[in-house]
Amino acid sequence: MIEKIEELLVEVNAFQSQNKDEIEQFRIKFNGKKGILKDFFEKFKEVPNEQKKDFGQKINSLRQAVEAKLEALKEAISSNIILEKEDLTKPAFPLEMGSRHPINLVRSRIIEIFKSIGFAVADGPEIEDDWHNFTALNLPEYHPARDMQDTFFIEQNPDVLLRTHTSSVQIRYMEENEPPIRILSPGRVFRNEAVSSRSHCIFHQIEGLYIDENVSFADLKQTIQFFTTELFGKSKIRMRPSYFPFTEPSAEVDVYWGLNSETDYRITKGTGWLEIMGCGMVDPAVLKNVNIDADKYSGYAFGMGIERIVMLLYQMSDIRMFFENDKRMLQQFGHL
Numbered sequence: 385m386i387e388k389i390e391e392l393l394v395e396v397n398a399f400q401s402q403n404k405d406e407i408e409q410f411r412i413k414f415n416g417k418k419g420i421l422k423d424f425f426e427k428f429k430e431v432p433n434e435q436k437k438d439f440g441q442k443i444n445s446l447r448q449a450v451e452a453k454l455e456a457l458k459e460a461i462s463s464n465i466i467l468e469k470e471d472l473t474k475p476a477f478p479l480e481m482g483s484r485h486p487i488n489l490v491r492s493r494i495i496e497i498f499k500s501i502g503f504a505v506a507d508g509p510e511i512e513d514d515w516h517n518f519t520a521l522n523l524p525e526y527h528p529a530r531d532m533q534d535t536f537f538i539e540q541n542p543d544v545l546l547r548t549h550t551s552s553v554q555i556r557y558m559e560e561n562e563p564p565i566r567i568l569s570p571g572r573v574f575r576n577e578a579v580s581s582r583s584h585c586i587f588h589q590i591e592g593l594y595i596d597e598n599v600s601f602a603d604l605k606q607t608i609q610f611f612t613t614e615l616f617g618k619s620k621i622r623m624r625p626s627y628f629p630f631t632e633p634s635a636e637v638d639v640y641w642g643l644n645s646e647t648d649y650r651i652t653k654g655t656g657w658l659e660i661m662g663c664g665m666v667d668p669a670v671l672k673n674v675n676i677d678a679d680k681y682s683g684y685a686f687g688m689g690i691e692r693i694v695m696l697l698y699q700m701s702d703i704r705m706f707f708e709n710d711k712r713m714l715q716q717f718g719h720l
């Protein structure tokens with residue numbers, strides 16, 4: 385019987401195959417429920433005691449050889465499968481081309497336009513305190529104008545909130561820098577508004593601020609006119625009196641879009657005019673809040689929503705599309 389085991393040991397060690405079925409046959413033959421090893425272990429009981437030790441060692445070495453062989457064959461086969469499937473000369477992944485989000489495209493374009501006339505980009509936090517978002521901007525507690533911006537509060541007393549506009553960056557920048565100041569600050573803002581095709585609780589704004597000696601309303605108007613001409617190719621603008629607590633006087637800017645097509649009628653509600661931003665001369669009270677000498681310096685500020693402008697430029701009708709990350713929408717945008 386020992387001889388028989390030795391023969392089998394040679395057979396096991398010599399066995400080679402890359403064929404799954406053959407390997408499975410081999411496994412069943414030796415390791416299966418009715419396999420050779422099982423059979424030997426059964427016979428072990430009948431072996432006379434003095435031979436048990438020798439016999440036991442032999443069966444064990446046969447069992448180990450079978451297991452080692454099966455392991456080695458399995459490994460060889462699985463690495464072969466990978467090699468067979470993959471053409472190693474192919475590029476690693478089929479990388480899809482991305483495209484820039486329309487909001488980013490328009491934001492970059494607006495920044496480019498203002499950079500060309502000397503504006504730098506300044507950043508501020510999305511989580512703000514009451515001082516930077518309201519009080520320093522001349523919106524004291526209980527001022528009714530606070531109601532215009534329905535706020536998401538994170539904590540109260542002292543108030544921590546999601547900024548409702550990018551005007552907060554004006555305060556942050558003026559606290560840290562001396563005039564002359566010429567900045568643009570783009571960013572996300574948040575308001576507790578019902579989501580619809582025209583308004584969202586998250587949107588983007590771009591704020592502008594210019595502080596220097598002898599800055600006048602004429603400078604503001606010229607700058608905005610330059611901007612609308614560059615961005616829309618439209619130079620006819622009008623400024624309507626308005627109210628913002630942080631500017632005095634304040635105005636809304638309309639661009640004359642024209643009434644050449646049916647779309648023009650629809651988007652301008654038949655007037656030909658489109659409102660694009662709020663602006664005004666920085667209120668001296670704001671300058672005082674950030675320790676800038678209001679007798680020496682003056683300046684203007686403006687703020688606009690990016691989504692509205694993107695919707696205009698690309699004729700999109702639903703603001704919710706910007707936040708859905710639908711690839712079919714995003715893939716339509718390359719470069720502006």
Ligand code: DAH
Nearest residue numbers: 549551662663664685686687
């Ligand atoms: N912060 C205003 C808003 O969100 C927009 C605005 C109006 C910004 C006039 C300004 C400004 O800087 O001068 O409605």
